[in-house]
Amino acid sequence: MSTARDTAVLYVCAERSPGNPGVAAERAEQEGKEFAEARNLGVVETIRDPYGEVDPQARMGWQKVRRMAVRREICTVIVRWPSAISPDHETRYTEIAALQENGVRVLFSWAPLAEGPVQ
Numbered sequence: 001m002s003t004a005r006d007t008a009v010l011y012v013c014a015e016r017s018p019g020n021p022g023v024a025a026e027r028a029e030q031e032g033k034e035f036a037e038a039r040n041l042g043v044v045e046t047i048r049d050p051y052g053e054v055d056p057q058a059r060m061g062w063q064k065v066r067r068m069a070v071r072r073e074i075c076t077v078i079v080r081w082p083s084a085i086s087p088d089h090e091t092r093y094t095e096i097a098a099l100q101e102n103g104v105r106v107l108f109s110w111a112p113l114a115e116g117p118v119q
Contacts, residue, residue: 008041008076008107011065013049013084028080028109035109041076056086056095069102081110 010032014024029046036043045068049061056062062085068074077099079085085106086092096106108114 006040006042007044007074008036008078009065009068009074010036010043010046010078011049011061011084012046012080013051013059013061014080015051028084031080032078032109035107035114036078039107041078043078044074054086054088055091062095066098069099069104072103074104077104077106078109079106081108081113 010029012025012028012032014028025048029048032046033043035041047061047064049059053059057066065074065077069077082089082092085095099106
């Protein structure tokens, strides 16, 4: 069983491709699971939100991520890329800072960003 030190939630909020709805979310989920496994992180839950809402606090899934962080149920949030949190960079960094205040790190699973936590 995972402990709070190695528990992660996989957060997926991906734009739908007109020709292949659901493919982007499936790819993000698979990539996130592989990322977690390679780093020995136990994914306790995969949380999905539909793409399109700029304000993450207006999304049910992101609200759950925040609650889990406050309760110290997780230590890591895995997200494919920053715009999944918010396309607005100031909003994104406010949300990341709120997670960090609760001891939760944010890691990006997309290879060019996967080197480490957000600073």
